[in-house]
Amino acid sequence: MDGQTAADTLDAAQLGAELGERATLVQFSSAFCQPCRATRRTLTEVAGIVEGVAHVEIDAEAHLTLVRRLGITRTPTVLVLDAQGRVVRRAAGQPRTADVVAALGRAM
Numbered sequence: 757m758d759g760q761t762a763a764d765t766l767d768a769a770q771l772g773a774e775l776g777e778r779a780t781l782v783q784f785s786s787a788f789c790q791p792c793r794a795t796r797r798t799l800t801e802v803a804g805i806v807e808g809v810a811h812v813e814i815d816a817e818a819h820l821t822l823v824r825r826l827g828i829t830r831t832p833t834v835l836v837l838d839a840q841g842r843v844v845r846r847a848a849g850q851p852r853t854a855d856v857v858a859a860l861g862r863a864m
Contacts, residue, residue, distance in 0.1 A: 764843045766835075770822060771812050778808030779863040780837040781856065784816045784828045791850040795832040802856045809860060838863045 768774050771782065781799045785792035796813060803811040816823050816831050826835070829848070836845040836859045845859040 766837060766841045766843070771814065773812045774810065775837065775839070775841055776803070776808055776810030778806075778839055779810075779860050780841070781809065781811045781860075782835040782837060783811065783813045784819075784823065784831055784833045784835075785813055786816050786831040789831045792832045795834065795850050798851060798853055798856060799834065802853060802860070806857070806860055808864075836860060836863045 766775075766780075766782065771780070781803060783792070783795055783799055785796070796811075799811040799813075803809045814822070816828060816833075822828075826843075832850060833846065833848045834851055834856070835843050836856075838844050844863045847855070847859075
């Protein structure tokens, strides 16, 4: 991505979890979001299949400062981070497994 700023990079302290060795799938969710549950299953499955990939789920309501900084407007929103924590892809709504795998290809 061109023109990245500090807002386009996340670290373990901001996420509350370690970054994946090769990539990280960051999911912003809310308590009563039905598509968030299905998204959690999809991202957990992909992270289990693809070596070096971590899945981190963040409660959007509990992390409003981060949500505002990143411009998250709905849940689920998924960010794909590269190994350095840079946001390389983002999508709102429930992703398909094939789309997640394709986005990881860009991150790694």
